[in-house]
Amino acid sequence: MKTTEQHRNVVIRYVFLTIGAISFGLGTAGIVLPLLPTVPFYMLALFFLARGSERFHKMFLESSLYQKTVATYERDKALTLRTKLSILASVSTIMAVGAYFSQDMPIALIVMALVWVGHIIALAFIVKTKK
Structure with a gap:
């Protein structure tokens, strides 16, 4: 991912870091809560952390949570069938308990x-399947 220049204003940088931390927390919660989307919150965290601190941006890119959930998809623009089925199984289980x-x-x-249904549509028709 292309690195971005951090903001010069210290107050704005702290606002960016705060929003990035909240986005990271929500994305991490989205791993186990099916109503919170993990990837969009991690992408927001990446955006705001990159503008708030180069160090936090680098730490986030190297984190295992980012590597497991976003990096492969970002690189390949696709998920394996096994990953898709794993996502669908966990979402379905959690949704069944909630229901x-x-x-x-x-x-x-x-x-x-x-x-x-949105998860099924996205995994079947929007997200490409990697061979």
Whole structure:
């Protein structure tokens, strides 16, 4: 990834670092919570950390969480079938548990169903499959 110049204003840099840290936290939570998307939050974290601190930007790019969730996709613009099935299995399991505990909340069930269908559409038709 092309490195970016960090912002000169110290206050703006701290704002960028704060937003980057929040994005990183939300992305990490998205690993286990199916309603939070991991990759977009990690991409936001990358953007803001790069502008806030070159050191944090480099640390983030080298982190195992980034390497496992974004780096391969960013490099290849595709996921293996095994990775796609793993994502779908974990999302489906977590959604099923959530649906079980939300049986009396139809709006929650509808939202979960839409998110689940969105995952299926994205993995089947949008994200390319790597051989």
